[in-house]
């Protein structure tokens with residue numbers, strides 16, 4: 001059996017080699033030719049599964065994407081051809097939420113505000129949005145949820161309109177799929193009118209899909225904001241319209257910019273790979289299942305002892321010890337600015353940074369020890385492993 005995998009899928013080569021012959025290729029440039037005689041295809045978001053890719057897929061029975069987003073896969077086409085399809089919903093929700101928290105805490109330090117005083121608007125209350133809400137609950141930070149689809153499905157949480165978010169929220173963060181049809185399309189959900197209705201000083205974060213935000217409208221709004229016209233806005237983008245190409249006029253206007261790595265924790269990638277692996281084993285009727293946690297190394301700083309009840313600066317230190325968005329932002333800007341807009345070198349640099357991504361961890365990789373009254377419960381709710389000491 002031949003199994004074709006994206007080379008940017010940690011742990012996949014070792015796991016899938018147990019089940020067949022593994023061929024590993026860059027996901028973005030896979031072609032129809034690569035699928036000749038291939039039985040199973042394991043991908044990430046950069047491989048478009050469409051008519052063109054499947055044109056020579058004479059043996060394909062299974063496609064697995066180790067990602068939450070599924071917009072790169074024509075699932076109706078796979079169903080038509082009787083090809084089994086599976087994804088990894090929720091695999092990287094923790095990483096994305098920790099990306100948002102890092103961005104807000106660093107911005108708080110730079111702009112002189114406390115996250116605890118802010119109201120956060122979460123657009124899209126699925127896996128990522130709900131996990132972020134859980135983290136904000138742990139910290140006691142106010143938030144409003146917007147998700148008309150969940151509201152219509154009878155989700156018992158309290159949902160708010162976009163207008164309510166725009167009027168009340170200091171931060172708006174998008175966690176929807178990219179959709180162009182239906183009653184609630186998300187393509188350019190954040191457009192000129194959306195931006196004009198934000199509170200002065202608002203922060204916008206997009207770690208969903210690039211085209212959820214109209215990048216040209218955002219650029220105009222940020223340019224106006226910079227020369228003191230319009231309202232003062234701050235924007236953080238992990239995803240871009242037309243990536244791996246990046247608008248070099250937009251880049252300097254962003255507070256933080258990263259190459260679609262918000263969900264790139266080692267845990268998230270291991271979960272994505274094992275979810276697809278486990279599903280493939282079930283599909284084959286093979287009695288094997290792998291726990292993502294069993295694949296993970298110990299974190300570089302696995303244990304921290306608190307000397308007292310944590311406060312905001314301690315929370316900053318603890319969370320940034322795991323993930324500081326400035327690390328990715330700095331490297332990304334250097335890499336992008338060394339290339340020409342629209343060039344193949346820019347696309348290569350974008351993908352290289354993702355392929356060679358560092359071993360980022362989630363809060364759970366650190367055990368925080370302290371006395372019971374040090375506020376360990378909220379840290380546990382935030383995702384840290386905690387150890388109570390008498």
Ligand SMILES: NC(=O)c1ccc[n+]([C@@H]2O[C@H](COP(=O)([O-])OP(=O)(O)OC[C@H]3O[C@@H](n4cnc5c(N)ncnc54)[C@H](O)[C@@H]3O)[C@@H](O)[C@H]2O)c1
Pocket residue numbers: 068069070089090092093096123124125126127128129146147148149150175176177178179184185186189207208209238239260261262263264
């Ligand atoms: N940057 C990254 O690394 C990264 C990582 C994970 C996911 N993502 C992206 O984020 C998206 C969300 O991830 P998830 O795991 O939470 O997906 P999910 O499917 O669990 O949740 C998406 C939610 O968005 C809601 N939604 C759809 N259209 C909406 C609209 N118009 N307005 C408000 N809400 C709407 C859905 O009802 C659903 O509850 C993914 O589809 C993917 O595109 C990016």
Ligand SMILES: O=C(O)[C@H](O)[C@H](O)COP(=O)(O)O
Pocket residue numbers: 008044045046066067068069070092260263
């Ligand atoms: O949808 C997701 O899960 C993420 O956006 C995505 O997986 C990011 O990583 P990639 O698949 O592009 O490597």
